[in-house]
Amino acid sequence: MIQLIIKRLIIAIPTLIIIIAFVFGLMRVAPGGPFTNERALPPEIEQKINEAYDLDKPLIQQFGIYLSKIAKGDLGPSYKYKDFTVNELILSGFPISLTLGVSAIVISLFLGSLLGIIAAVKRNTIIDYAVMGISLIGVCIPSFVLAPLLSLFFGLYLGLFPISGWNGGNINNLILPIVSLSLPQIAIISRMMRSSTIETLNSNFIRTARAKGIPRRRIITRHAIRSSILPIIDYLAPATAGLMTGSIIIEQIFGLPGIGRYFVVGALQRDYTLVSGVMILYASLLMFLILLSDILRAVLDPRVKIK
């Protein structure tokens, strides 16, 4: 197990560095620097600013300085929000995005898997069609269509939920965003779970379990689920990536001041450090999730040799 973790870390760190380098390179290569949109400044002042932000040094050196700061946990100052560091900005948006994200992923995984199993067990019955119908909605109505629609219906017409604002994390403000965010993933996961469960239920060892006279419920919980859930474990990291993507849109639509908002603003304004900072955060989180899903897989499937 420890070997697995170490091996993953060995791959993860260079990967992160490559991603950082990629973003760094792109941002620097792009026409226009972080300060070109502002009023034209007298050359001496521009020079001073460039020095202060290390923009006059050779690229490699800039990169090196940046990396060393990151290693110490310092993501640098924001180029646009002049009084704030990137760390501060991210920390302010973090609780919001975290609440949104964790809720969405927990709901997606549990509800999605549950629906998938039910659909598989009650295959070709009304329940199956109903579950697949819901899943179809999640796949065909993208979150940026669904979110306004839900807002319109539940927010404006029925007046049940507020349609924007964070309001200190009030539950009412969270419901519409979380639903809009998780529905696409619930759709994908339930379909995946359904076909995985159907495949598992057709396998030989389930036939043996039936031949032993084991009751249906135990067959599913004790024999089938552990096998059928494996593809979902593999999907954990991409699912989170999907939620990160979706949260950008959702935060925009519902006016939630989370990290996604900062990212978009930073990208549009060429705030290099902010964009890199968010990117690093997301990438690290995903690397961690990949590691987590590998460990989970090894735990659930004794056939996986931990090399």
Add this chain to the structure above:
Amino acid sequence: MNTKHYSKDDLDNILSVKGNSLYSDAFKRLLRNKASLISLIVLSLITLLSFFGPYLLQYDFYETDWNSIYLPPNIENGHYFGTDGNGRDLLVRILYGGRLSLSIGIIATLVSVSIGVTYGTIAGYIGGKVDTIMMRIVEILYAMPYLIFVIILMVVFGRNIYLLFIAIGAVEWLTMARIVRGQTISIKEKEFIEASKSLGQSSLLIIIKHIIPNLAGTIIVYITLMVPSVIILESFLSFLGLGVQEPLTSWGVLISEGAREMETAWWLLIFPGLFMVLTLASLNFIGDGLRDALDPKEY
């Protein structure tokens, strides 16, 4: 025991016969699937309307009419779907938007498919360490939030429409690569490849002549499933203001405008949304139908 010795011509014959009967059989099955059939009709309708419809309508795409802003859907004055804040006819805009959304869908998908198929067949065919490394890269990329990458690309290189095609395609090839690699591996292990090799055909030839035609079915299925993703991705970007720019429009742009105005002008959201949902749903049904038709495991 009898051992049959196959000549090169025999092999080609066997493969081509197998190919024909599989596809015509599959096509018949597809047409029998009601959902797929309806979807094909709906999709064709939407496509035809998008490309040819505007010529049949009285209003122009650019036409602004300050006397007719925010009109709800109306049969008499010809604004069947209503107008937007600039007095522009919504129906025409939706159809023009359709041209763009659908074109991006297809072109970007083709880009993805090319990259994905090439990558996947190489990884699957060569196998071994090369395969492991290639697939690890895919795995890591797969877990990255693609929108973020695309946003960065769009911001850096400007909001060029052609770049949009490439950027989206460059992000979506991963799934295709995975599937293609898996299929390549299982095809590779079939006996006729061994036979080809022993007859001295070069690897490249084997890939082109034998492996790719057998992949065709899978590739087609995944194309129909990929186009919706691409359309959604483009719409995401346009929604954020990073995708299609004025004066062009796409469904994503229209929905974004509609979402902003939905309290006063619900039609601006509902109609573009409807077109998008119908298109995505049709593509999904067709894709499912194709998948069932080519691989009838379920009864």
Add this chain to the structure above:
Amino acid sequence: MNTILNVKNLSVNFNTTQGIIKAVDNISFSIKKGDCLGIAGESGSGKTQTFFSITGILSDNGSAKGIAEFDNVDLLKLNEKQLSKIRGKKIGFIFQDPMTSLTPHMNIENQLIEVSMTHDKNNKNDALMKSKEVLDIVKLPRIENLLKKYPHELSGGMRQRVMIGISLMCDPLFIIADEPTTALDVTTQKEILKIFNDLKKYKNITIALISHNIGVISEVADKILIMNKGKVIEKGNCQEVLISPKHEYTKHLLSCVPKWMK
């Protein structure tokens, strides 16, 4: 009653995308208590589906008609719940491929005691004791380590013995063995067949041995049933049928067996 299984006019159909397939076509046969009936025939002859259908483990698209009297009960009239009480308890199963037929994430011990605990409502200790008894019967060595292992850690022969062990946990009256030796090498095959003979002799268990390998059947079976395309071609005393077959098909089948095996 001396007959443990009496099958009359059994037909099994499958509903597929290519139409309805008749896997078993109106067959009748019976098995006497303590006998071993060998069912021989090529792949697709319906031999396996015959026994799967009467015990209710057909796939979803299959349906069976007819009568199958087992221990005074017509199995085909029972519902799933009732059948599951008989499967594992009165009827044991051994399947063809032990690697895929054992649950990959459960250790041997759990897979064995599960059967007792489902049917006999034993507590864990009693079940454990029974499992050790059963391992003795199938001659598995070094009991202590073995029980905690997973299926993929055992050899093919050992896995098949575990399967046999599982089928014996509740002292069944009847065991259905579907191609039990096909996935094994010849030496292991011999050992497994010896276990079957022991079961017959010492435990008086009735066995239905399905195999496309006539040699395997001849080592254990008293009676034989030859099937082809869902129909029974010939039946009777094993030795008699093999030495002087009456039907053309049987002769053809026998001609495929290498002479030294007979």
